[in-house]
Structures are given as structure tokens and as C-alpha cells.
Amino acid sequence: MKLEILVLGSGREVGRAAIAIKRNSDQQYLLFDYGINFDLEDKPVLPLPISPNKIRALFISHAHLDHIGAAPLFYISSHPSIYSTLLTALLSKIMISDMLRLSGYYLPFEYLELDTMINSIKTLSYGAQIEIDDKIVNVFSAGHIPGSAMYRVEFRDGTSVIYTGDVNTIDTRIVKGATLNGLEADVLVMESTYGLYNHPIRERVEESFIETVKSVVEDGGIALVPAFSLGRAQEILALLADRMPHANVYYDGMSREILELFLQFKEYINNYQLLEKAAKLFTPVKGSDMRKQICKEGGSVIVSPAGMLKGGPAQYYVKRLYNDSKNAIILVSYQAPSTPGRRLLTDGVLDDSGTRVKAKVYWFDFSSHAGSNNLVELAKSVRNLKKVILIHGSEDAAFTLGYRIKEAAGADFEVPKTGDSIIIEV
Ligand SMILES: [Zn+2]
Numbered sequence: 059m060k061l062e063i064l065v066l067g068s069g070r071e072v073g074r075a076a077i078a079i080k081r082n083s084d085q086q087y088l089l090f091d092y093g094i095n096f097d098l099e100d101k102p103v104l105p106l107p108i109s110p111n112k113i114r115a116l117f118i119s120h121a122h123l124d125h126i127g128a129a130p131l132f133y134i135s136s137h138p139s140i141y142s143t144l145l146t147a148l149l150s151k152i153m154i155s156d157m158l159r160l161s162g163y164y165l166p167f168e169y170l171e172l173d174t175m176i177n178s179i180k181t182l183s184y185g186a187q188i189e190i191d192d193k194i195v196n197v198f199s200a201g202h203i204p205g206s207a208m209y210r211v212e213f214r215d216g217t218s219v220i221y222t223g224d225v226n227t228i229d230t231r232i233v234k235g236a237t238l239n240g241l242e243a244d245v246l247v248m249e250s251t252y253g254l255y256n257h258p259i260r261e262r263v264e265e266s267f268i269e270t271v272k273s274v275v276e277d278g279g280i281a282l283v284p285a286f287s288l289g290r291a292q293e294i295l296a297l298l299a300d301r302m303p304h305a306n307v308y309y310d311g312m313s314r315e316i317l318e319l320f321l322q323f324k325e326y327i328n329n330y331q332l333l334e335k336a337a338k339l340f341t342p343v344k345g346s347d348m349r350k351q352i353c354k355e356g357g358s359v360i361v362s363p364a365g366m367l368k369g370g371p372a373q374y375y376v377k378r379l380y381n382d383s384k385n386a387i388i389l390v391s392y393q394a395p396s397t398p399g400r401r402l403l404t405d406g407v408l409d410d411s412g413t414r415v416k417a418k419v420y421w422f423d424f425s426s427h428a429g430s431n432n433l434v435e436l437a438k439s440v441r442n443l444k445k446v447i448l449i450h451g452s453e454d455a456a457f458t459l460g461y462r463i464k465e466a467a468g469a470d471f472e473v474p475k476t477g478d479s480i481i482i483e484v
């Protein structure tokens with residue numbers, strides 16, 4: 059059988075995931091994700107276009123904008139079938155609404171299309187199996203953020219493909235690591251964000267993060283932890299609830315709403331008690347008066363989006379906290395080039411004016427993507443694997459990972475560019 063994989067986004071680039079898969083002889087594709095990226099001027103970059111009538115069904119892996127952000131486009135004039143977990147559906151509504159609020163001017167769809175899309179979603183749980191014509195689709199946890207899913211498609215002749223979306227294989231406080239153990243697939247379409255890099259051991263990262271926060275708080279300073287509102291903020295709050303339950307911790311922005319939502323989905327959370335404890339012990343920031351007030355208090359922790367200091371209340375806090383050496387700005391996610399977070403880390407400056415930051419600056423690796431060794435192991439654990447298609451990573455990362463997988467698992471690999479269509483004979 060001939061399989062066609064059409065890469066509409068995330069070919070040799072991180073994000074903008076959009077992968078269409080079909081049997082060569084079929085008319086319509088199964089589309090996995092349709093995400094958005096933002097360029098240096100913060101303008102949205104969409105995946106390559108595809109006509110909605112070429113899509114048999116759309117499967118969403120998780121609610122980060124680089125996987126879901128452009129999907130409402132299909133609901134302007136048509137209603138393709140769309141599937142995700144229930145938590146991903148609810149999170150998508152929050153995430154895309156926020157994007158429309160901030161960048162709506164540049165986007166080719168509005169709230170109406172978002173609503174139509176969300177209302178069209180048929181929800182699937184982990185372990186679910188559905189039939190689309192003569193194909194069977196199975197759903198598994200991807201271990202990346204709560205609600206994140208991987209999909210396995212099996213065609214009538216037994217040929218099968220797994221799409222990982224973003225994946226993590228280690229347990230974190232909010233999600234259990236993913237596994238593909240025992241699953242069979244001819245083709246694995248896998249992310250390669252960290253194809254070049256292994257993360258340090260998580261326990262050690264947590265240990266030094268906690269030590270750092272404690273020393274700032276004990277010194278009477280404020281520890282600002284800029285954290286992405288979906289996933290990372292809740293992971294940090296759960297860690298703080300575990301290790302510093304008596305600390306004075308505030309959390310701000312969309313992380314509040316998302317924490318509330320996570321608490322309604324116990325089945326998706328690894329350590330639910332910790333998340334509950336965090337919600338009980340720590341204080342959500344409500345309104346600008348409170349924001350102003352807590353900047354005057356010493357000995358506390360503020361967890362707030364945005365993770366790279368691009369927008370969100372974190373930007374407000376940085377401007378008020380940067381000039382005191384007792385305070386600290388503790389970054390906990392990847393800092394993309396040209397973001398204020400990256401500039402702060404590399405040059406120690408607040409903004410373009412070059413204002414020096416007196417507060418201490420730290421960075422900790424709390425990634426929710428599997429590292430290089432873990433990705434090799436994941437591919438190795440798939441039975442009868444013939445081919446790996448590496449996407450959602452730089453060219454360097456994807457090729458390096460490909461060679462490693464070839465050596466360790468014996469499977470061939472390809473690193474397509476966005477726009478490529480790969481035909482695989484299986
Ligand atoms: Zn992604």
C-alpha cells in the first residue's frame with residue numbers, strides 16, 4: 059500500500075504543526091493538528107492551506123496554539139469532523155479566545171468560527187477507538203500537558219501510523235509520562251524539538267529551583283516565576299505546594315482559569331492532590347490593585363504568564379521588581395530568540411533601552427518535551443517500525459535524531475520540509 063504524508067507545517071521548524079495523512083488512492087486526508095506560529099513582529103504564521111473538502115477528519119493533539127491555533131479557519135464555510143479529548147476542547151476555547159483578543163486583527167477568522175469549531179468537536183478519552191470509514195483510530199496520552207493525545211491510525215490492510223504531537227515520557231507533577239510500549243506501527247510521525255539535547259534529571263532541576271526560590275524569599279525578596287499559562291504555571295504551583303507549602307505564593311493571568319479547569323479533570327492529572335493543595339494554599343491575583351499591592355510585599359513568590367516575558371502580567375511585574383537586587387526573575391521555560399526573556403538571560407537588560415536589571419536572573423529546564431534519548435527510546439519501543447518522519451524540530455535536531463533512531467531501532471527516517479508530500483510504500 060502507498061501512504062501519503064503531506065506536511066503543511068512543522069517541517070524543519072518547531073511549532074505550526076499540521077500533518078495530513080491518507081492512503082494514496084483515497085480522496086480525503088486525516089489531518090493532525092493545524093497550529094499557528096508567531097513571527098518576530100508577533101504576527102501569526104499559518105500552516106499551508108488545504109481545502110476543507112479534502113479533509114475527512116481533523117484530530118487535535120493538544121491545546122497549545124502551535125497545534126490548534128489555525129484550526130477555526132476550516133469552520134468559515136464548512137464543518138469537517140473534529141476530534142480531541144474533552145479537556146483539550148475546553149482549553150482550546152480559552153487559548154484561541156485569548157489569541158483572538160490579542161491578535162484578532164491579523165487572523166482570518168473570528169469568535170464565531172471558533173465557537174462553531176468548539177461545538178463541532180467530538181470528544182475522545184484515552185483508550186478510545188473510533189472508526190472513520192474503513193480506518194480505525196486509537197487515542198493515547200502524550201504525557202505533554204493534561205489532555206494531550208497521540209493518535210494511531212490503522213488502515214484496512216493493517217498498515218498503521220502513529221502521530222505523537224508533542225510528547226513527554228517522564229512523569230511530572232501534573233502529567234504522567236507517555237509510553238508506546240507494545241504498540242505496533244509501520245510509520246511514526248514524531249516531534250523532534252529536543253532531538254539534539256537531553257534534559258537534566260528532573261529531580262535535580264526541582265531541587266535547585268526550590269533552593270533558589272527559598273533563598274530569595276528568606277532574604278525578603280520577591281521571586282517572580284514567569285510561566286506559560288497552560289501547563290508550566292500549574293506544574294510550578296504543584297511543585298511549590300509540595301516543597302514550600304507555607305510560602306506566600308500568588309498566581310496571575312490565565313493560569314488561574316486553567317488551574318480551575320484542571321481541577322475538574324482528575325483523570326488527566328498525575329498528582330491531583332498537589333494541584334488541589336496548590337489551589338487551596340495559594341492566592342490568585344485579582345485586579346490591578348492587588349497586583350500593585352503584592353509588588354510591595356517582600357518574601358513571596360509570584361507565578362505569572364507569559365513564560366518568555368512577552369506580554370501577560372509577568373511584564374507588569376518585571377517592570378516593578380527588576381530594580382531591587384533582593385528580587386529574582388526565575389525563568390522556567392525555553393526562551394526563544396528575540397524575546398524579552400532571552401534578552402534578559404543573555405544580556406541582563408530589561409528592554410531595548412538597555413536598562414540593567416538588578417534583580418537576580420535564573421533559568422531552569424522544566425521542559426514538557428521528551429529529550430533526545432527519550433525520543434530514541436520511544437521510537438525503539440514501537441514494534442515493527444519501518445519509518446520515522448521527524449517534524450516539529452530544527453533541521454539539525456531532526457536529522458541528528460533520525461540518525462540516532464536509525465542506529466538504535468533500525469528504522470529508516472525522513473525529515474520533510476513544510477510543503478513536502480512523502481509517499482511511503484508499506
Ligand atoms: Zn508544539
Ligand SMILES: [Zn+2]
Pocket residue numbers: 120122202224
Ligand atoms: Zn505543546
